[in-house]
Amino acid sequence: MNGVHDMGGMDGFGTVEPEPNEPMFHAEWEARVLAMVRAMGATGAFNIDASRFYREMLPPEVYLSSSYYKKWLLGLEDMLIERGFIAADEIKAGHASAPPKPLKRGNFTVDSVERVLTRGSFTRPASAPAAFKIGDRVRMKNIHPTTHTRLPRYVRGHVGVIERLHGAHVYPDTAAHDQGENPQWLYTVVFDGAELWGPDGDPTLKVSVEAFEPYLDPA
Amino acid sequence: MRALETILSEKGYIDPAALDAMIQAYETKIGPHNGALVVAKAWTDPAFKEALLADGSAAVGTLGHVSRTGDHLVVVENTPERHNMVVCTLCSCYPWEMLGLPPVWYKAAPYRSRAVKDPRGVLADFGFTLPKDTEIRVWDSTAETRFLVLPMRPAGTEGWSEERLAELVTRDSMIGTGLVLTPGAPS
Numbered sequence: 001m002n003g004v005h006d007m008g009g010m011d012g013f014g015t016v017e018p019e020p021n022e023p024m025f026h027a028e029w030e031a032r033v034l035a036m037v038r039a040m041g042a043t044g045a046f047n048i049d050a051s052r053f054y055r056e057m058l059p060p061e062v063y064l065s066s067s068y069y070k071k072w073l074l075g076l077e078d079m080l081i082e083r084g085f086i087a088a089d090e091i092k093a094g095h096a097s098a099p100p101k102p103l104k105r106g107n108f109t110v111d112s113v114e115r116v117l118t119r120g121s122f123t124r125p126a127s128a129p130a131a132f133k134i135g136d137r138v139r140m141k142n143i144h145p146t147t148h149t150r151l152p153r154y155v156r157g158h159v160g161v162i163e164r165l166h167g168a169h170v171y172p173d174t175a176a177h178d179q180g181e182n183p184q185w186l187y188t189v190v191f192d193g194a195e196l197w198g199p200d201g202d203p204t205l206k207v208s209v210e211a212f213e214p215y216l217d218p219a
Numbered sequence: 220m221r222a223l224e225t226i227l228s229e230k231g232y233i234d235p236a237a238l239d240a241m242i243q244a245y246e247t248k249i250g251p252h253n254g255a256l257v258v259a260k261a262w263t264d265p266a267f268k269e270a271l272l273a274d275g276s277a278a279v280g281t282l283g284h285v286s287r288t289g290d291h292l293v294v295v296e297n298t299p300e301r302h303n304m305v306v307c308t309l310c311s312c313y314p315w316e317m318l319g320l321p322p323v324w325y326k327a328a329p330y331r332s333r334a335v336k337d338p339r340g341v342l343a344d345f346g347f348t349l350p351k352d353t354e355i356r357v358w359d360s361t362a363e364t365r366f367l368v369l370p371m372r373p374a375g376t377e378g379w380s381e382e383r384l385a386e387l388v389t390r391d392s393m394i395g396t397g398l399v400l401t402p403g404a405p406s
Contacts, residue, residue, distance in 0.1 A: 008308030008335045008359065013328035016344040018391075022322050024246055032224055034245070034320075035238035043232060052310055068311070068326045077223060086226050094222040096229035108233040113240045117248070119316060121290040122363040150361045152308050154335065166291070166364055186362050197336055204354050207335050210362035 001053075001146050002153060004060040009154040009197070030069040037076050038116045044104025046079055049176035053148040054079040124183035126168035131185070131213055136162045138189060139219040140211065148176035151215045155207075158195050159219045163208060164188035171212055185213040245320065254317035254367055255388035257282065259381040261294075262372040272296055275367065279317075292317070293358075296369045297395075301354045304342075304395030305366040306334035312360035317367050318390055325394070335359055345396050368395040375402045 007013075025031045037051060046054075054075035055063070063071060080086045085101050132138060142157040143149075150172050168183040175181055193205030227233045257279055261268040271278040275292035292314060295303040307313065308331050313321040324330050333341050338355050342348065349355060358366045370392040376384060379402075391397025 006309055007328055007332040008306075010328075010332040013332045016324050016327075016329045016333070016341055016396075018324050018345060018396075019322065024320055026323075029221075031242045031245075032238060035241045036224060036227065036233065038241060039233045039238060040227070045232075055310070064328065068323065073223070085232070086223075086230070090226050091222055094225060096226045100230035100232060103232060107231050108237050110234060110237045110240055113237055113244065116241060117244055119290075123290055150309060152359065152361060154308075164293075166362075169363060172362075186364070188358075188364075190356075202337070202339060202355070204352065205338065205357070206354060207357045207359060209359045210364050212362070 001056055001148065002144055003056045004063050005056045006153050008152045026067075030067075033069045033073045033076070037072050039108040039112070040076065040080065040085075042112055042116045043106065043108050045083065045085055047175055049148060049170075049172040050079060050178070051075060052172075053176040056148065122169045123167050124170060124181060126183060126185060130165060132162050132165075132187060132216065132218075134162050134165060137219040138162060138187075138211075138216040140189070141215055141217055143215075145173065147173065149173050149215075151211065152209060154196060155189075155191060155209055155211075158191055160189040160191040160195070160208075162187050163190045166210070169212070171214070173212070173214070187211050187213070187216070189216070249315055250319035251317075251388075251390035251393065252385070253319075254314070254390070254393045255385040256381070257294075257317065257367070258369055258388045258393065259384035261369055262376075262384055263379075263381050268369075271369070291364045292367060293364050294367045294369050295356070295358065297371050299353070299371070301356055302349050302395065303356050303358065303366075303368045304334060304338055305358045305360060305368060306331060307360040308332070308335055309359075309361060312363075312365065314365035314367050317365075318393060322390075342396065345391065347397060368393050370399045373399055373401055 055071050058071060058074055077091060081088050087098055090096055137159055139159045140155045166186040169186040171182040171184040188208050189211045190206055190208040193201040196207060228235050261271050267278060271294050275294040276290050279292060297303055311321055311326040313325060335357050338357050339349060360366060373387060387400040389397050389399060392399045
């Protein structure tokens with residue numbers, strides 16, 4: 001979806017402000033939210049792509065004015081309500097009132113912790129040979145799905161070169177919507193700065209994105 | 220937030236003690252010290268560096284003392300000709316196992332919006348000027364691949380041990396928004 005989360009190339013957000021000696025969490029609740037998202041993901045209530053999509057669907061003014069973990073909390077609540085794991089009136093009441101819904105991978109216990117600390121693999125067997133090889137020129141499709149995609153707006157329609165081939169990976173555009181892992185070849189596509197930002201852009205700049213094969217046309 | 224945790228716990232979905240254990244692991248096991256050890260080893264061991272640049276996950280997997288990285292770590296090398304910088308314009312993708320949880324600025328709009336269009340302006344916000352002819356390569360982490368920058372080894376560190384070298388490697392130098400520390404200078 002063309003949401004405010006897709007920020008590459010936007011102006012007006014001001015300077016980057018690094019915080020010296022930044023703590024890992026700025027409040028205890030942030031750690032609880034992080035842990036709840038990881039834990040409920042591990043139970044199979046949702047996958048990483050769905051959790052990103054629910055944050056993207058937050059109203060733009062909420063997305064832009066909420067802290068990072070506030071967005072995680074709001075996205076998590078919306079997702080768990082919509083998928084029937086909790087109810088909105090339970091949030092309001094602060095307590096569970098309906099029985100639980102079975103979880104695909106079971107409840108999250110102390111024994112499950114080790115599993116979430118190791119990153120999972122997103123590589124899957126490919127169903128067809130890769131359509132492109134390193135060095136091929138490709139044009140990013142000019143598509144505007146209203147669903148989840150990892151094709152940022154600032155590269156759509158632009159021509160780049162395949163630089164790396166990563167194998168076939170889970171395809172976020174379908175996985176986010178429970179339409180299956182649908183593995184697709186994943187490439188690094190590199191663009192000249194001028195191709196993206198015009199002749200006034202930084203002449204020393206090159207930008208790459210990680211692009212799934214369905215995002216690409218031959219150029 | 221408390222309401223949500225209470226509900227998830229009352230329904231039996233999560234054990235709050237498991238959340239405690241997870242948070243404690245994040246606070247103690249992951250962090251930029253993991254990435255710094257990988258960088259220092261690459262600086263001192265040419266065979267490891269070659270393996271690291273060829274397949275980051277496999278090479279890091281050979282180091283027992285570094286936390287596991289999953290399958291998709293890509294390590295990119297800074298040279299006098301080319302500087303690398305990592306961003307996630309769409310959300311906050313970041314190599315947690317190597318660098319810990321991302322800082323607020325990495326996840327915030329100013330960095331995510333400008334890194335791909337005006338990276339030199341972003342570096343200026345960090346007080347960092349790149350020579351004007353150096354190529355600047357920005358890696359937008361739009362999939363599950365994760366990027367770690369291998370900064371250049373500073374001069375004046377000949378013969379240093381990996382442990383001593385690792386102390387020079389800052390988090391920001393592995394994102395590409397900062398430099399490694401200079402030997403002998405106050406950090």
